[in-house]
Amino acid sequence: xxxxxxxxxxxxxxxxxxHRIGPGDNEHHWHVVNPNGAxxxxxxxxxxxxxxxxxxxxxxCAGMNAVAxxxxxxxxxxxxxxxxxxxxxxxRGNAAQSAAASGRGGLVVIEGDAxxxxxxxxxxxxxxxxxxxxxxxxxxxxxxxxxxxxxxxHDLGDSxxxxxxxxxxKIASLGADCVEKEMTPADFDRVAALLGCAQIAADAERxxxxxxxxxxYNFRIDHAAEY
Amino acid sequence: MISAPRRYSAAFSPEIIAEIERAADEGLxxxxxxxxxxxxxxxxxxxxxxxxxxxxxxxxxRERCATNVTLGTRFAKxxxxxxxxxxxxxxxxxxxxxxxKRALGRGASAVGTSTTxxxxxxxxxxxxxxxxxxxxxxxxxxxxxxxxxxxxxxIEIVVGQGAKxxxxxxxxxxxxxxxxxxxxxxPAGIDQRSACRHPDWTGPDDLTIKITELREATxxxxxxxxxxxxxxxxxxxxxxxxxxADVVVLDGMQGGTGATQxxxxxxxGIPSLPAxxxxxEALDELGMHxxxxxxxxxxxxxxxxxxxxxAMGADAVSIxxxxxxxxxxxxxxxxxxxxxxxxxxxxxxxxxxGRCPVGIATQDPALETRLDVAEGARRIRNFLTVLTMxxxxxxxxxxxxxxHNLEPQDLAALTLEAAAMAGVPLAGTDWIPGRxxx
Numbered sequence: 003x004x005x006x007x008x009x010x011x012x013x014x015x016x017x018x019x020x021h022r023i024g025p026g027d028n029e030h031h032w033h034v035v036n037p038n039g040a041x042x043x044x045x046x047x048x049x050x051x052x053x054x055x056x057x058x059x060x061x062x063c064a065g066m067n068a069v070a071x072x073x074x075x076x077x078x079x080x081x082x083x084x085x086x087x088x089x090x091x092x093x094r095g096n097a098a099q100s101a102a103a104s105g106r107g108g109l110v111v112i113e114g115d116a117x118x119x120x121x122x123x124x125x126x127x128x129x130x131x132x133x134x135x136x137x138x139x140x141x142x143x144x145x146x147x148x149x150x151x152x153x154x155x156h157d158l159g160d161s162x163x164x165x166x167x168x169x170x171x172k173i174a175s176l177g178a179d180c181v182e183k184e185m186t187p188a189d190f191d192r193v194a195a196l197l198g199c200a201q202i203a204a205d206a207e208r209x210x211x212x213x214x215x216x217x218x219y220n221f222r223i224d225h226a227a228e229y
Numbered sequence: 230m231i232s233a234p235r236r237y238s239a240a241f242s243p244e245i246i247a248e249i250e251r252a253a254d255e256g257l258x259x260x261x262x263x264x265x266x267x268x269x270x271x272x273x274x275x276x277x278x279x280x281x282x283x284x285x286x287x288x289x290x291r292e293r294c295a296t297n298v299t300l301g302t303r304f305a306k307x308x309x310x311x312x313x314x315x316x317x318x319x320x321x322x323x324x325x326x327x328x329x330k331r332a333l334g335r336g337a338s339a340v341g342t343s344t345t346x347x348x349x350x351x352x353x354x355x356x357x358x359x360x361x362x363x364x365x366x367x368x369x370x371x372x373x374x375x376x377x378x379x380x381x382x383x384i385e386i387v388v389g390q391g392a393k394x395x396x397x398x399x400x401x402x403x404x405x406x407x408x409x410x411x412x413x414x415x416p417a418g419i420d421q422r423s424a425c426r427h428p429d430w431t432g433p434d435d436l437t438i439k440i441t442e443l444r445e446a447t448x449x450x451x452x453x454x455x456x457x458x459x460x461x462x463x464x465x466x467x468x469x470x471x472x473x474a475d476v477v478v479l480d481g482m483q484g485g486t487g488a489t490q491x492x493x494x495x496x497x498g499i500p501s502l503p504a505x506x507x508x509x510e511a512l513d514e515l516g517m518h519x520x521x522x523x524x525x526x527x528x529x530x531x532x533x534x535x536x537x538x539x540a541m542g543a544d545a546v547s548i549x550x551x552x553x554x555x556x557x558x559x560x561x562x563x564x565x566x567x568x569x570x571x572x573x574x575x576x577x578x579x580x581x582x583g584r585c586p587v588g589i590a591t592q593d594p595a596l597e598t599r600l601d602v603a604e605g606a607r608r609i610r611n612f613l614t615v616l617t618m619x620x621x622x623x624x625x626x627x628x629x630x631x632x633h634n635l636e637p638q639d640l641a642a643l644t645l646e647a648a649a650m651a652g653v654p655l656a657g658t659d660w661i662p663g664r665x666x667x
Binding site: 013014017018021041042045046048060061062065066068080081084085087100103104106119122123125126141142144145163164219220221 | 257369370373374375378379402413414415416418419420424428429430435438439441442445446447448449
């Protein structure tokens with residue numbers, strides 16, 4: 003176990019140490035204390051390390067993560083795990099806007115609430131939110147799944163492509179071209195499995211499924227009013 | 230009987246009437262490629278003041294006039310060293326075919342300069358051919374891969390583009406082949422309309438933190454460029470500098486595009502001439518001119534344009550459309566294919582169709598074979614060499630031993646508009662409209 007105190011060393015020193023970890027190295031478990039809302043903690047990781055951050059983090063924590071597991075025992079600022087490629091990022095508290103933005107793979111778990119634009123431009127990531135999400139979540143979502151155990155704000159899934167959204171609570175409104183879809187037995191199984199992976203206790207049976215009506219894929223004047 | 234000559238309305242010219250009829254018939258705005266077609270104030274409206282008695286010139290064929298430039302001297306551990314101050318602008322794989330990207334990379338590398346990726350990510354062909362490659366971080370984040378971020382020589386955060394400041398990218402369904410779709414994680418054949426804002430930051434304070442994140446992810450090695458479309462360059466340049474940019478890329482209204490709404494191309498943004506002047510003034514106000522490098526693009530076509538842009542204060546220029554023309558864009562070959570698009574060589578701006586007759590702006594394998602990579606690379610190398618030699622010729626005539634020694638005092642304007650926009654005197658006078666209360 004390696005402990006890094008960000009009251010004593012800088013984020014840059016931490017990140018550079020994490021980037022230097024090679025395939026044969028034995029530095030697998032890290033504790034980071036006193037993050038004090040610092041930005042860009044544990045970004046650009048490529049090694050299969052497990053990092054636990056005790057406290058709140060600022061913008062872009064675990065941005066562009068590949069392979070690593072990053073756990074934030076606190077709240078997270080804007081752009082948590084943006085463009086995540088693989089691995090796991092978990093926040094025990096809430097996440098600010100644009101969580102998992104443009105994520106291409108991996109799993110992002112937010113045990114509390116997520117603010118606006120959660121999963122914006124998502125490209126394959128799986129996101130499980132234990133609480134509710136803000137407006138414009140999954141905006142232009144291209145691929146992957148957003149599971150929301152609580153409620154969703156306005157314009158959910160606006161201009162969505164092929165991402166799937168599963169909501170357990172209420173929805174303020176759906177965005178352009180986002181529609182409710184059939185919840186098939188396979189979808190129930192998928193949601194149950196994702197909740198299991200995320201270690202979030204919720205009943206998959208209460209979820210509904212949303213996705214693209216695909217009316218805006220090719221521009222037609224008849225659909226201009228959708229925008 | 231004498232017949233009166235026909236009179237056409239200036240407001241409702243035949244072209245305007247035709248466009249109204251088309252819009253009423255189709256119910257769609259016009260989308261096209263290339264750049265603005267109408268005349269705009271440009272570097273052609275400036276002249277360089279060669280030396281005579283008050284200043285003396287350098288021997289054109291004997292005395293050295295250096296051309297190198299370093300980009301990213303502010304924060305990056307590994308700034309980019311270019312042999313010439315002319316780079317290849319960002320153009321996406323998708324808008325361009327793989328052969329075009331390869332030819333651009335090989336040709337640029339032969340003269341020691343850089344190319345830039347584009348919306349849709351980094352293609353293997355481009356990385357293999359470009360010794361110096363700048364990787365764009367765009368609002369869409371199509372194909373964005375941190376491995377590519379680590380593999381590039383420079384990072385360019387694209388905020389805007391001169392052809393469409395405030396708008397996002399566009400690639401119509403006919404160019405979204407299986408490979409392009411896979412790179413962008415999109416269904417094949419859809420009309421891809423990119424976001425106009427980044428997904429994870431809004432405003433200059435966020436941009437500061439975003440730049441920090443990119444630096445942290447790459448251990449502060451690579452220079453970070455910020456590219457803006459020219460709308461309010463004074464403010465945008467200063468905000469980019471405040472946010473921590475190493476290099477500001479300013480794309481003027483004449484900048485090209487693979488596809489966008491024509492109303493955008495012709496009616497948004499300001500030309501490169503006033504944008505460049507405002508950008509240099511903005512850097513001067515901060516005491517950052519030459520500390521943060523400034524790259525201007527949009528309407529650079531000749532060595533004269535290069536020399537004038539550098540004299541106005543740019544550190545380098547970037548070319549897109551001119552490079553494609555050097556590759557063969559609008560060349561009078563395969564004329565029947567131009568006709569099939571409803572156009573002709575010299576008037577083609579049909580990049581958006583994917584049916585590029587010369588095999589540049591296409592994903593069609595048959596059309597792509599029309600662009601020979603080796604020959605294309607030779608033409609790019611030649612064109613970049615000519616631009617450099619022309620700029621050197623003018624710089625030596627002004628008595629400069631380095632292109633960067635050109636200065637505004639080496640310029641005069643041929644029109645009132647250009648004098649006001651570029652901030653240089655009207656030729657034969659000391660008058661700069663708008664200065665000193667005049």
